[in-house]
Amino acid sequence: TTGPSSDSNSSPTVESVEDNPDGGCHIYRNGYYESSIAVVEGILEVNIIQMTSIQMTESQAENSLVDFVVTCQGSLPTDVCTVVSDPTCQVSKSMVCDPIVVTDECLLTIRRAFAEPGTYCINITLGDDTSQALASALISVNGGEST
Numbered sequence: 001t002t003g004p005s006s007d008s009n010s011s012p013t014v015e016s017v018e019d020n021p022d023g024g025c026h027i028y029r030n031g032y033y034e035s036s037i038a039v040v041e042g043i044l045e046v047n048i049i050q051m052t053s054i055q056m057t058e059s060q061a062e063n064s065l066v067d068f069v070v071t072c073q074g075s076l077p078t079d080v081c082t083v084v085s086d087p088t089c090q091v092s093k094s095m096v097c098d099p100i101v102v103t104d105e106c107l108l109t110i111r112r113a114f115a116e117p118g119t120y121c122i123n124i125t126l127g128d129d130t131s132q133a134l135a136s137a138l139i140s141v142n143g144g145e146s147t
Helices: none
Strands: 002-004 012-019 025-030 043-054 064-074 079-085 092-099 107-114 118-127 132-142
Antiparallel strands (some): 079 092
16 A cells, blocks of 8 residues: 655655465555664773782781772773683682762772682673673782782
């Protein structure tokens, strides 16, 4: 069938119906459609710029604490996830995700605990509603000290 389109343009809209052997039908519509697209920048890059071991007293030394200072480019993140894996980055040992509030500049400190000495692969992912970006590093934790 052919008839006028629903918009103010006077060009016709063509609709055809085709029988399908399985009992259904297909409807093909040709015409003008309108949509809007929002382009967002997203989180473009994440960098771990510093790793610092937190010195603790002997009574607190059950876990080694390490602070990771992280920067990013692009839009501001709303959450951070840290995955701690074996040195090959293949076997995940733990994963922690937290919401964050970054208001002006993407510079944040993430503190993570390590239960025992060893070498670990750290993946830090910053994300927002539309994007994610990842930074990785190897860290050696040695009884309260890290390198």
